[in-house]
Amino acid sequence: xxxxxxxxxxxxxxxxxxxxxxxxxxxxxxxxxxxxxxxxxxxxxxxxxxxxxxxxxxxxxxxxxxxxxxxxxxxxxxxxxxxxxxxxxxxxxxxxxxxxxxxxxxxxxxxxxxxxxxxxxxxxxxxxxxxxxxxxxxxxxxxxxxxxxxxxxxxxxxxxxxxxxxxxxxxxxxxxxxxxxxxxxxxxxxxxxxxxxxxxxxxxxxxxxxxxxxxxxxxxxxxxxxxxxxxxxxxxxxxxxxxxxxxxxxxxxxxxxxxxxxxxxxxxxxxxxxxxxxxxxxxxxxxxxxxxxxxxxxxxxxxxxxxxxxxxxxxxxxxxxxxxxxxxxxxxxxxxxxxxxxxxxxxxxxxxxxxxxxxxxxxxxxxxxxxxxxxxxxxxxxxxxxxxxxxxxxxxxxxxxxxx
Amino acid sequence: xxxxxxxxxxxxxxxxxxxxxxxxxxxxxxxxxxxxxxxxxxxxxxxxxxxxxxxxxxxxxxxxxxxxxxxxxxxxxxxxxxxxxxxxxxxxxxxxxxxxxxxxxxxxxxxxxxxxxxxxxxxxxxxxxxxxxxxxxxxxxxxxxxxxxxxxxxxxxxxxxxxxxxxxxxxxxxxxxxxxxxxxxxxxxxxxxxxxxxxxxxxxxxxxxxxxxxxxxxxxxxxxxxxxxxxxxxxxxxxxxxxxxxxxxxxxxxxxxxxxxxxxxxxxxxxxxxxxxxxxxxxxxxxxxxxxxxxxxxxxxxxxxxxxxxxxxxxxxxxxxxxxxxxxxxxxxxxxxxxxxxxxxxxxxxxxxxxxxxxxxxxxxxxxxxxxxxxxxxxxxxxxxxxxxxxxxxxxxxxxxxxx
Numbered sequence: 001x002x003x004x005x006x007x008x009x010x011x012x013x014x015x016x017x018x019x020x021x022x023x024x025x026x027x028x029x030x031x032x033x034x035x036x037x038x039x040x041x042x043x044x045x046x047x048x049x050x051x052x053x054x055x056x057x058x059x060x061x062x063x064x065x066x067x068x069x070x071x072x073x074x075x076x077x078x079x080x081x082x083x084x085x086x087x088x089x090x091x092x093x094x095x096x097x098x099x100x101x102x103x104x105x106x107x108x109x110x111x112x113x114x115x116x117x118x119x120x121x122x123x124x125x126x127x128x129x130x131x132x133x134x135x136x137x138x139x140x141x142x143x144x145x146x147x148x149x150x151x152x153x154x155x156x157x158x159x160x161x162x163x164x165x166x167x168x169x170x171x172x173x174x175x176x177x178x179x180x181x182x183x184x185x186x187x188x189x190x191x192x193x194x195x196x197x198x199x200x201x202x203x204x205x206x207x208x209x210x211x212x213x214x215x216x217x218x219x220x221x222x223x224x225x226x227x228x229x230x231x232x233x234x235x236x237x238x239x240x241x242x243x244x245x246x247x248x249x250x251x252x253x254x255x256x257x258x259x260x261x262x263x264x265x266x267x268x269x270x271x272x273x274x275x276x277x278x279x280x281x282x283x284x285x286x287x288x289x290x291x292x293x294x295x296x297x298x299x300x301x302x303x304x305x306x307x308x309x310x311x312x313x314x315x316x317x318x319x320x321x322x323x324x325x326x327x328x329x330x331x332x333x334x335x336x337x338x339x340x341x342x343x344x345x346x347x348x349x350x351x352x353x354x355x356x357x358x359x360x361x362x363x364x365x366x367x368x369x370x371x372x373x374x375x376x377x378x379x380x381x382x383x384x385x386x387x388x389x390x391x392x393x394x395x396x397x398x399x400x401x402x403x404x
Numbered sequence: 405x406x407x408x409x410x411x412x413x414x415x416x417x418x419x420x421x422x423x424x425x426x427x428x429x430x431x432x433x434x435x436x437x438x439x440x441x442x443x444x445x446x447x448x449x450x451x452x453x454x455x456x457x458x459x460x461x462x463x464x465x466x467x468x469x470x471x472x473x474x475x476x477x478x479x480x481x482x483x484x485x486x487x488x489x490x491x492x493x494x495x496x497x498x499x500x501x502x503x504x505x506x507x508x509x510x511x512x513x514x515x516x517x518x519x520x521x522x523x524x525x526x527x528x529x530x531x532x533x534x535x536x537x538x539x540x541x542x543x544x545x546x547x548x549x550x551x552x553x554x555x556x557x558x559x560x561x562x563x564x565x566x567x568x569x570x571x572x573x574x575x576x577x578x579x580x581x582x583x584x585x586x587x588x589x590x591x592x593x594x595x596x597x598x599x600x601x602x603x604x605x606x607x608x609x610x611x612x613x614x615x616x617x618x619x620x621x622x623x624x625x626x627x628x629x630x631x632x633x634x635x636x637x638x639x640x641x642x643x644x645x646x647x648x649x650x651x652x653x654x655x656x657x658x659x660x661x662x663x664x665x666x667x668x669x670x671x672x673x674x675x676x677x678x679x680x681x682x683x684x685x686x687x688x689x690x691x692x693x694x695x696x697x698x699x700x701x702x703x704x705x706x707x708x709x710x711x712x713x714x715x716x717x718x719x720x721x722x723x724x725x726x727x728x729x730x731x732x733x734x735x736x737x738x739x740x741x742x743x744x745x746x747x748x749x750x751x752x753x754x755x756x757x758x759x760x761x762x763x764x765x766x767x768x769x770x771x772x773x774x775x776x777x778x779x780x781x782x783x784x785x786x787x788x789x790x791x792x793x794x795x796x797x798x799x800x801x802x803x804x805x806x807x808x
Binding site (some may be wrong): 015016019020022023026027030066067068069071099100101102104106107108109110111112113153154166167168172195264267268270271272274275276278279281282283285286289290 | 420424430431435471473504506510515573577678686690693694
């Protein structure tokens with residue numbers, strides 16, 4: 001009964017109700033799209049950043065993260081690696097041996113990051129092979145190196161030339177080797193492009209006298225939601241023997257960058273919703289005071305005030321939901337379209353993303369919580385606004401109202 | 405006449421007008437403050453980068469930009485340096501000898517940029533000397549003093565007065581090793597900078613390199629950043645064979661991000677105004693519908709329809725501008741207050757630092773925004789007046805007077 005009555009009341013002044021609903025519609029549409037692109041970009045940023053290099057989790061020697069010394073390298077044998085892979089939700093476990101060293105070709109010497117990798121496992125995780133622009137990918141046996149394009153340009157080397165590695169190995173032993181360049185890889189991040197040299201793991205272990213050792217084991221998890229489960233299993237498995245790093249610890253900048261972006265997005269939403277709330281409030285207030293006479297008549301002929309309050313509150317809620325529903329419906333195709341066709345960022349803005357180590361793409365999230373949250377916010381606004389007609393009716397003096 | 409009529413009309417339903425005025429004021433206040441914080445952030449990023457190492461204008465050998473080899477120094481660099489210092493408007497200039505090398509401690513090795521400076525000159529251009537957290541800025545009599553960043557010190561596990569081994573390629577391609585004594589440790593907003601830049605005195609480098617004095621970079625600090633385009637042109641025409649760049653060319657990502665902050669502010673303001681547009685339309689529409697009989701009479705007694713239209717338009721603009729004035733006033737006061745005290749974002753310090761901004765921000769709005777905004781509001785008001793005014797103009801006097 002109440003519902004039918006309040007629904008009809010809404011349509012007594014169509015244009016006004018529609019405009020009020022339109023302002024809610026607009027707010028919800030905007031809020032949903034904005035949250036979707038923010039959340040979607042975060043998930044994408046995290047996944048692509050961890051996949052790029054660090055993985056969601058890494059097992060390292062104690063103290064390795066701070067001083068990156070080969071002395072903190074560790075031994076994780078094949079059997080242990082297999083055990084890690086058997087943990088549910090673990091997709092890959094990639095062993096690496098990393099060291100800084102000088103790399104020279106003829107008269108030019110550059111500082112580089114040397115990374116010993118298992119070519120197949122590495123490619124499964126980071127798709128290193130796809131980044132090859134010249135030459136061949138590493139195989140298990142030969143002793144060549146893959147070199148970043150920027151570094152190759154600076155050293156003026158090409159496929160077939162040799163480079164000389166010169167640095168410090170395990171326990172300070174001198175590490176030196178002459179290696180042929182078998183391929184050139186290109187990274188979007190210039191720090192990597194200008195510094196990275198890859199070679200096969202056994203080869204790196206020999207050169208740096210770190211026989212059978214690795215500096216880190218990068219672990220990929222299927223989705224970020226399962227990261228904690230895997231973390232606990234790994235913690236139990238290694239029993240504090242090694243350090244277990246999460247991507248949040250390895251990339252604090254990314255975490256805080258997301259937090260700050262999220263915070264400024266929320267501030268924008270709050271301001272937007274305040275403006276919308278005033279719009280709804282104004283409409284409801286006018287709708288209410290316009291009908292003072294009508295309310296007064298109803299009360300005089302015996303209608304309970306509490307029932308009237310019910311009807312007018314329902315009107316407000318309807319109005320809000322009408323807008324929220326329409327906003328959600330319209331936002332769905334937009335979000336789903338861009339979810340499957342992410343917008344690439346071009347031009348100068350792309351460079352800013354590159355410095356964060358993220359590929360410049362706007363991604364959209366279809367997480368249901370985005371829609372639900374906006375609906376909840378709108379409901380709260382509507383309920384708060386509904387207080388006005390309730391108070392108005394509560395205070396209404398039928399005699400005065402009819403006379404005026 | 406119409407204006408005073410319109411102004412009086414605005415105040416006929418005080419409560420309704422006040423709600424809209426409040427909505428506009430709050431919406432603008434929020435978005436102005438948020439915008440000012442973003443602008444302050446952008447400014448802080450620019451200023452810290454300029455003070456830290458960029459300065460306003462830099463001169464290099466053109467070949468150095470492609471390949472940062474030690475042999476690509478500025479020919480006759482000290483003469484160029486002397487001449488640039490005497491250019492009017494130049495506050496100071498510092499010649500820097502730049503070498504890429506490795507810094508090693510007993511436990512680890514990192515790639516670094518070795519910056520050879522004349523402390524007295526460099527002090528006038530950058531503010532690293534004020535950023536020392538330990539030690540002094542080249543005041544001791546050590547043989548090879550060096551100043552390194554906190555991050556590098558941590559990574560190499562070195563302390564003040566520790567010895568650090570620096571290795572780099574000499575002019576003839578041979579490798580040079582030298583022990584330096586850490587006399588100072590600095591910390592800036594950028595961890596990346598702290599990790600990769602070490603400062604030494606030029607004389608020590610020249611001795612190690614066994615060369616005549618050479619410099620690779622001339623960093624020019626101007627008396628005011630407003631002089632930048634003019635002095636840039638002057639220097640550029642004077643040295644056609646050298647590369648002359650402003651900080652915007654050297655660090656485009658900072659220039660882009662700081663410019664993006666302004667666009668972002670405008671975008672946000674437009675969204676808020678769009679949301680307000682719905683509210684204003686609704687308010688005015690109701691105001692017109694309420695007065696339909698009165699407007700009908702006015703038209704019947706011969707008031708020109710264009711004048712009715714103008715009255716409604718004026719009412720809307722006055723309502724909006726009153727709200728805007730309120731928003732401007734509280735917004736302006738808040739921004740002025742915070743631009744004096746600064747807003748402390750230490751909770752996000754590490755992100756702010758990774759973006760290269762200081763954790764205390766001084767919000768501000770550019771003058772152009774204070775001019776553009778009232779215009780944007782008048783446009784919004786005119787747009788929202790369109791429907792109500794159209795409605796008012798198309799009143800059939802006969803029907804209106806009879807029915808309402």
